[in-house]
Amino acid sequence: MSSPRPLRKLGFLTIGLFDPDDPARGHESTLEIIERGEQLGFDSAWVRNRHLQHGISSPVAVLAAASQRTRRIELGTAVIPLGWENPLRLAEDLATVDVLSGGRLNPGVSVGPPLHFDRVRQTLYPDTADVEDFSYERVRRLLDLVRGNPASSFRGTEGFEEFSDRVQPHSAGLGSRLWYGGASLRSATWAGANGMNFLTSSVVKAEESEDFAEIQLSHIRAFRAHHPDGERARVSQGLVVIPTDSASAAQRERYEAYARARTPRTLAPQGPGRMMFAADLVGTSEEIAERLRAHAAFRxxxxxxxxxxxxxxxxxxxxxxxxMAERLGPALGWRPATAG
Known part of the structure; x- marks a missing residue:
């Protein structure tokens, strides 16, 4: 068994739920949480993407706002499903927010048909639904555009206007901060071979095993085996972690009930896709740290x-x-970032 690596970067992920009758308050709550994360020394804050739900539908817009209310913390998406996006337009939005943030954006993406595609295809792609490409090629297009490859066959002056043949603004460095959110061995291998960073979450596909940690470990190793940077290639793990050190008795009871209700899905592969879910980690920071240190993938x-x-x-x-910042992170060898 490998020795656990000291935790170098501590981040958190939020879905940004809101009341449909008062969406402004929910979005403000998300921004306040990101601000507080920076104050606590977190290295990164990530937001999920939820289309046609009461969660963040436009993570790039939310992170544009967050970029103006923070100075240091990295801002990520985990993840933007590219089936809903035009890679050229998304590349422009990502580069713009990266410039506004001073180079702090970490876009995470995934591929595949949009969720419930049959219900939205006539609205999303009324003329092209049958020919849209939802494969890894969609990610490759985004990568090329963000990294500065040509987006147009024309560059020069037309009348009084100057045109570029690549996405503007071009944000140098953004291409190296693109992440792929993968749950399968194939995705891990593809992300590594294409020089991306790799996001692995609390959901994986049960292919070679039915042990969550073993599956996740195989993905991490496959990713690094195919990445040009090898063992130095960046991987971020995203488990659900709920420390209770300073929680009230009522909070602890609610947290434990939440985890219990979700436990049955962790016991065996779920659905035709054979998806495996990690158990939520609830307890004191020392208890959670002990469980993480024994987790094959976390190590x-x-x-x-x-x-x-x-x-x-x-x-x-x-x-x-x-x-997380004051107890769990330090128990895992992490040190909070300083303002700057």
Whole structure:
């Protein structure tokens, strides 16, 4: 068994839920949580993408706002499903936000048909639904555009206007901060071969095993085996982690009930896709740290983006983040970042 790596980067992930009758408050809560994360020394804050739900539908817009309310913390998406996106337009948006943030954006993406595609195809792609390419090629197009490859066959002056043949603004360095969110061995291998960073979460596909940690470990090793940077290639793990050190008795009871309700899905592969879910980690920081140090996949990463539970209150998230930064992170060898 490998020795665990000291935790170098501590991040968190939020879905950004909101009340449909008061969406502004929910978005403000997300921005406040990101601000508080920076104050606590977190290295990164990540937002999920939720289309046609009461969660963040436009993570790039939310992170544009966050970029103006923070100075240091890295801002990521985990993940943007590219089936909903035009790679050229997304490349422009990502580069713009990266420039606004001073080079702090970490876009995470995935591929595949949009969720519930049959229900939205006539709205999303009324003329091209049958010919849209939802394969890895869609990611490759985004990579090429972000990295500065030509987007147009024309460059020069037309009348009084100057045109570029590549995405503008071009943000140098953004291409090296693109992440692929993968749950299969094939995705891990593809991401590594294409020089991306790799996001592995609390969901994996049960292909070679039915042990979550073993499956995730195989993905990490396959990714690095195919990446030009080898063992130095960046991997971030995103488990659901709920420290209870400073939680009230009522909060602890609610957190434990949340995890219990979700436990049955962790016991065997789920659905035709044979998806495996990791158990939520609830307990004191020392208890969670002990479980993580014994986790085969965690032992091979030095970056995490711990996922906040979906349905908790703003005050719960602040308590969880505070315990992560002040107790759990240090127990794993992490040191908070300083303002700058």
């Amino acid at each position: 091979e990463v030095d970056e995490v983006a711990f996922a906040l539970p979906f349905t908790f209150a703003h005050e719960d998230y602040l308590q969880i983040l505070t315990d």
